[in-house]
Amino acid sequence: MQGSQRSYPSTAYASDGCLWWQLKFKPGSKQPFGDEQKLAAWLAFNCELGDTITMRQLRVALGEEDRPNAAEHLNRRLRVLRQRDGWEIPSARDDGSLGHDEYRLDAKGWHPGSGKPRPKLETPSDSIRRQVFERDGRTCVVCGIAAGECYDDRPERRARVTLGHRVPGKRLHRGASVDELQTECARCNETVRDELPNPITLPEILPRIRKLPRADKRTLLNWLHAGERARSNLDLLYADIRRLSATEQIGMIDDLEKGAG
Ligand SMILES: [Zn+2]
Known part of the structure; x- marks a missing residue:
């Protein structure tokens, strides 16, 4: 040594x-x-x-x-x-x-x-990447933040989405299928799944679950069975609007204010 x-x-x-x-x-x-x-x-x-x-x-x-x-x-x-x-x-x-x-x-x-060139990083193709992002509405499946949104605890930091493997620690490779991959924000991709112990414990979560209205319990159960959070039309629309340019978003908000007012 x-x-x-x-x-x-x-x-x-x-x-x-x-x-x-x-x-x-x-x-x-x-x-x-x-x-x-x-x-x-x-x-x-x-x-x-x-x-x-x-x-x-x-x-x-x-x-x-x-x-x-x-x-x-x-x-x-x-x-x-x-x-x-x-x-x-x-x-x-x-x-x-x-x-x-x-x-x-x-x-x-x-x-x-x-003395040799470094091996190239093998990543899924752009087309696979696009399909995964589109399927997940450009939203992190771990914490739910959408691309471009700010983190609650770090309002100055905007989320960037990246590709992760559904199985923590498993490598992304060129031949990975859309089903093996998921959208993750850079923060969840870097830390939560690999390095930090999950700080949430079951006793902390249980009372919150028990307090839910029956319909919410059913929705939660559906998500857990599916292994992902199904997004409502509104969620998907919101994620799409966040992908518009800043100017387009302002125009969109003006329109909405007229319609909702
Ligand atoms: Zn995240």
Whole structure:
């Protein structure tokens, strides 16, 4: 494992002589050098197959001097290495013998010192993407926010929708079918399903369910059976209106005010 004074082969260094995982910018560019590539390089040159690594270790390795790397979603970056770059890095989720926050290096994949171009990200086609977004009314199936709407707790942040796999943690791939995919806002896609434990507990929800009028209970049951929230005409119309340009939306609101007044 890592020793601070160890020597590395020349491939561990970028063209400017800096170790890949300490690089701030892409060689010859002002763009930041991404954590995924730093992780890959650090793992490639500091770990042996079978080593167990903790997230804390990775944060220290990718940090600066005494400041660990505090990037959110660093574990998601590891997942990209698994999905895109051919790394096998099981976590406690894949292998019960690993502790919480532990990862084991089973196979090395692409890294920036390998001298090969990085594998292309395989994503579903634009046509599949469009069909999924249209089916879901451009609305996140996890939290219900529509593209362009603001989050209740972060009014300055507008939701952007992206494609997610129905099965958390499963990779998006070129051949994925519309049925395997769902619309998620970037926030739910990044955090809720993969990293944060669900903070809601059944005892918190039960009284709210019991208080519902019978018709609402039936609707809720239908959604749960269907595995998704069916949208009313009004919901769909609302989602479509949100896709109009700002000027068109203002015109729309004027029209509605005349009609509803
Ligand atoms: Zn969401």
